[in-house]
Amino acid sequence: MSVQPIDVLYTAVATAEHGRDGRVATDDGKLDVVVNPPKEMGGSGAGTNPEQLFAAGYSACFQSALGVVARREKKDISGSTVTARVGLGKDADGGFGLTVALVGSIPGLDRRAALELMEKAHRVCPYSRATEGNIEVTLDVA
Incomplete structure (x- = not known):
């Protein structure tokens, strides 16, 4: 399957700190969440x-x-x-x-x-x- 070029109408930008056990935020501040591994994977499950x-x-x-x-x-x-x-x-x-x-x-x-x-x-x-x-x-x- 070949990649088809697209005319980009919007680009979302998010940055993660500390991977699965940290924080993810968008450049516009609309999303800013704590991320943690789920309990099923040995994490705290405290965040998303x-x-x-x-x-x-x-x-x-x-x-x-x-x-x-x-x-x-x-x-x-x-x-x-x-x-x-x-x-x-x-x-x-x-x-x-x-x-x-x-x-x-x-x-x-x-x-x-x-x-x-x-x-x-x-x-x-x-x-x-x-x-x-x-x-x-x-x-x-x-």
Whole structure:
């Protein structure tokens, strides 16, 4: 797969101090959080962690992509939500890898129609496109 150039409309800038056990802040001051490893990984769990931040960003982006697809197809997704579950674990090479499960709740659509819309949103969402072939991403509806 070749990398396609894009016309950048916005650039987010964040700086981390002390990695997974420190602080992350954006250059505009809108996000400034303490990060700590979760208790499941031997950390204090006192702050947020990179996987929670990734889940928040992915779910928000995917919900927007769902809206784009729904508008194109003139489908009502009022009251819908998208939940991202980001897993972190060891891979076969002894390093770490991520998994993502995206679960959509779309009250106005039956299961089949909701899944079809999720699949189309998956082809539109920038996060989905960025993770394609790198991270296992599953789609489901609640």
